[in-house]
Amino acid sequence: MRSQASQTLPWKSGDMRPASALLAVLLWAICASASADDVNVAVAANFTGPMEQIVPEFEKATGHKAVVAYGTVGKFYAQIRNGAPFEVLVSADEQTPIRLENDGMAVPESRFTYAVGKLVLWSAKPGVVDDKGDVLTRGDFRYLAIANPKVAVYGAAAVEAMTKLGIHTALEKRLVVGENITQAYQFAATGNADLGFVALSQIYKDGQFAAGSHWMVPANLYSPIKQDAVLLSRGKGNPAADALLNYLKSDAAKKVIRAYGYEF
Known part of the structure; x- marks a missing residue:
């Protein structure tokens, strides 16, 4: 007895090339879906413009999805300490990621400077x-x-x-x-x-x-605004979190960041 699927195939019986092509597409879609993950990201408010451009390109390039919240670093620090489900912090400074590392709430050696603000x-x-x-x-x-x-x-x-x-x-x-x-x-x-x-x-x-x-404002009037990103403990083992941090280091992301006047 022929299966329901074989009864509706639009190609001639015995010709398996179309079926193989369809199977390949289905397998690709399943694998892509299985490998796509979400990452919850806390982003410093000053970086809103660049991040709004970076996120769609990141999602297009990786298949992952970034769920982004914008705000002040001080409040993000308090929220993370109180259990907020952020997995990556894109900070406006370097001190807050360091504090989170010292608190055991960020992954050591994951921190890097993605931009210097003005x-x-x-x-x-x-x-x-x-x-x-x-x-x-x-x-x-x-x-x-x-x-x-x-x-x-x-x-x-x-x-x-x-x-x-x-x-x-x-x-x-x-x-x-x-x-x-x-x-x-x-x-x-x-x-x-x-x-x-x-x-x-x-x-x-x-x-x-x-x-x-x-x-x-002349740079000698204020401390350098080195903006660091860091993988938070909740994001450890999440491929989307790793992918986002790697994407921030990419030439594509740097081009966007530079366009907004940041240095490195």
Whole structure:
């Protein structure tokens, strides 16, 4: 008795070449499905733009899926300590991954620097920020946005820069503090703050700055923003987690990262 499958085959009996081709496709699909995994990723808010470009390319290249959350590193640290199911941390600093290693919550020797960030003073309005940052000392503005320096790396860098310039105390009452660097950028972008300290990646792409005015804060005014990625203990043994970290080291990912003004 012929099987139901053989009764519906559209090729002549005895010709197994189409069946072999179909079987190969089915086996490939099954294997691809079996080998595809998800990875839960915590990503620093300043890296939102590049990561939104990297994730689809990573998924296309590997077949894995990345489930991404964006936020401040300080809050991610607390969440990971309290059992959040993240498997990879793409941090805005190097200290937090090191702390997680010391806490036994990250895999030793998996940490690496994927980018070096830059701090920028920016206003959505042309002519507000001069190319030397003198607007800060003149004080001819109402509000200055920064990210929360207690949990956000770029916020801490902004405070460090203002302190070295000797203006932090004088400007303290004018600060509008965002939960993270994304919110600080939004304050400046919407005009709720006249200007703000933001990440270069938020106002720069492919050699072009966003509309408005900006000052590249000199590197000697704040500690280097070395951004490290690390495999968390929950991600150990997950092929998708390993694949994502490897992809961040690839030329394809570096091209995207560089386009947003990061260095290595």
